[in-house]
Amino acid sequence: MSRRVSPAEGFHLDLLGPLISEQPVTDISAGTLLFSQGEEADRFFVLLEGRVKLYTASPSGAENIMQVFGPGDFFGLPAMLSLKSYPVNGEAVAASRLIVMHRTVVLEWLRATPDQVPHLLALLGRRYERMLDSLAAFKVLSPRARLCRYLLEAAAEAGPLPDAGPVSFALPLPAHMIGGRIGLAPENVSRAFRWLGSHGVSVSQGVVKAADVAVVRQMAGQ
Secondary structure: OOOEEHHHHHOOOOOOOHEEEEEEEEOOOEEEEOEOOOOOEEEEEEEOOOEEEEEOOOOOOOOEEEEEOOOOOEOHHHHHHOEEOOOOOEEEEEEEEEEEHHHHHHHHHHHHHHHHHHHHHHHHHHHHHHHHHHHHHHHHHOOHHHHHHHHHHHHHHHHHHOOOOOEEOOOOOOHHHHHHHEEEEEOHHHHHHHHOOOOEEEEEEEEEEEOOOHHHHHOOOO
């Protein structure tokens, strides 16, 4: 199912706003595979609602989730511009609404607005650096600290965090996918959640409640 989106709907990427204006919007269900690793990279995607994960899979089927995108994010553009194929898989983890931009449309836009190329490259560079920083930060942490760091990021995404006191927020990923995002086996994630339960953090039906966010920060090493 698709329709069109207008600038009035509040898409906030100033650089790409003119490019996506009046483009078709597509609704997809959770579990929809947008592209596979090795597939020709001829599209990029702007996410308006929902969640999409980028991941690789081992021969045994274990997933390594590289990034999870939410409303206002875009993905697939670096692969489309500089690679022949997608280096990862892209799959919706929730019902989502997105814009699909094809290579020909993007290249025409770049040719028509060459002054935007340096800004676009700078934007992609900043996003890549943030992703590398996030992956590196998780790798040096203990399993418990990784989970705490992930929960803090999820809480901050939901809204401004207080310095201390109780917080409540919805997990952006199903609990069984969190391990793939932070590099932990499912059983280690379960043990870390049980440990957090003794420190005032509970999870029920995808909603996290922490008695004191300052304690979570301390456990995350922040």
